[in-house]
Amino acid sequence: MKIFVKNGLIIDPDLGLEAVGNLYIADEKVACIQTAAGNFGVLPSWSKEGSIGEDVTVIDATDKWVVPGLIDLHVHFRDPGFEYKEDIFTGCAAAAKGGFTTVCCMPNTKPVIDNAEIVKYIDEKTKRANGVNVLSIGSITKDQKGERLADIREMSQTTTRSTGIMGKGICAISEDGRSVMNAGLMLQGILEGKANGLMVFSHTEDDSLAGTSIGEELIVARDIMLAKEAAYPIHLCHISTKGSLEIIRKAKDDGIRVTAETGPHYFVLDKSNVGDEGNKKMNPPLRTKEDVEEVKRALQDGTLDAIATDHAPHSSGEKDCGYRKALNGVVGLETSFAMSYTALVRGGILTPSELIDKMSCKPAEILGADRGSIAVNKAADIAIIDVDKEYEIKAEDFVSKGKNSPFLGMKVYGKILYTLVEGKIVYAAE
Ligand SMILES: [Zn+2]
Incomplete structure (x- = not known):
């Protein structure tokens, strides 16, 4: 599976990175991080302008955070x-x-x-x-x-x-x-x-x-x-x-x-x-x-x-x-x-x-786990988050069997849009 995460704010404390850029994911791993300051890793062949094929899932992350899972x-x-x-x-x-x-x-x-x-x-x-x-x-x-x-x-x-x-x-x-x-x-x-x-x-x-x-x-x-x-x-x-x-x-x-x-x-x-x-x-x-x-x-x-x-x-x-x-x-x-x-x-x-x-x-x-970073060749465990989205915490929105949250009714910012584990989308917000 190939995923192209486009134009997000990539935040990776391990890499000391906080910059807008693109992320290319292939074969369960981060293949390349592309920012204005330069690239980490090698741009895959399928990244070239006009060559993003139908086999590539494109996620537009404009104004969103792209962070290690x-x-x-x-x-x-x-x-x-x-x-x-x-x-x-x-x-x-x-x-x-x-x-x-x-x-x-x-x-x-x-x-x-x-x-x-x-x-x-x-x-x-x-x-x-x-x-x-x-x-x-x-x-x-x-x-x-x-x-x-x-x-x-x-x-x-x-x-x-x-x-x-x-x-x-x-x-x-x-x-x-x-x-x-x-x-x-x-x-x-x-x-x-x-x-x-x-x-x-x-x-x-x-x-x-x-x-x-x-x-x-x-x-x-x-x-x-x-x-x-x-x-x-x-x-x-x-x-x-x-x-x-x-x-x-x-x-x-x-x-x-x-x-x-x-x-x-x-x-x-x-x-x-x-x-x-x-x-x-x-x-x-x-x-x-x-x-x-x-x-x-x-x-x-x-x-x-x-x-x-x-x-x-x-x-x-x-x-x-x-x-x-x-x-x-x-x-x-x-x-x-x-x-x-x-x-x-x-x-x-x-x-x-x-x-x-x-x-x-x-x-x-x-x-001591080989996780917590989206460095090139690491497992593509990633969260994509809309931090500007304001909403109220409601029990009926929980997928956990437990509804026992102390925060019910509170207004918060920060909605998870996508969660990827080893390059596979395991959650996508409706
Ligand atoms: Zn305890």
Whole structure:
């Protein structure tokens, strides 16, 4: 398949590129980037004036962004075990609609992703989905019970789509949904990850202090210390408090290899927005206005490396029952770009290039995946976005089974027009 993406604003932080130009895609890869300043790669023969044949799909990207496909380090696809909330097919559809070309699935499924068989099940189902790359995150302990390590080596050595992207059957290990509360076992987990080239994605919460700021900050501090002890990098999930950010900033200053993510809800909403809405309940919960400001500052100064969604679909019965009774978690794949672009780029916090860095390049770098750039000969994983398009976020527009968004009714800018994975169009807006 040949695709000619015409006259878009090509933004690739990895290449240091932000320029209007054309993109030529062939055989699943980027063949050439053509800008006024010159070309990257060689113009294919079919690019010559008047020779764009019928076998070439032409996408007019005038006034649109053309960026590396977004990468989400943190989603819950609920499959296997909770397919009434989401399954791999609907999860992949939501990802593609949100401009995501690669997503990393947390292991708190039923059964838990703690062995090669479940990793293979997810991979098989992914092959029958729309083409979005689904990478599994294995659990740290068997059945997420916190008693003994899961079969980390076996999962890592399973051949999956992830193997082609990053050389391992799973992309990371995590106990997300809870923490490994036994620090000695957590250290063993980090070391077993190290032995298999896998980083721990830490859930950053003391289970006995769930929902509190101190509960988050204690595990942030603990897991940074454990990573230092193990002499291996660690990634911290869904960071939401000023105190956590101070600890991470200091650790980075000290040269400890730690990366951290936050989600759009933590820089757009604060706890004064909650009311009695189940859709505004997630873990960690919405914090204070001061925390929100600090999260934005940390995105700006690089203390926070990545934006992840923590996409956590639930059924309406589990969410439309008031704040107290509702389960934790919100959907995010279909709103992440628009919320982030509107709040951070239009809000003057990040440049366009910095935003794409946090939503694609940095996540790829954290994973060690050969993605996150549209350099010549890279897999053509691309999102094409109309950032001037204003619209309202509505539950009925979601293709995810989960309608539990905290952003319903909000006006945003930034509509995904096309999502391409390995040179194939996996989503096109109507
Ligand atoms: Zn978590």
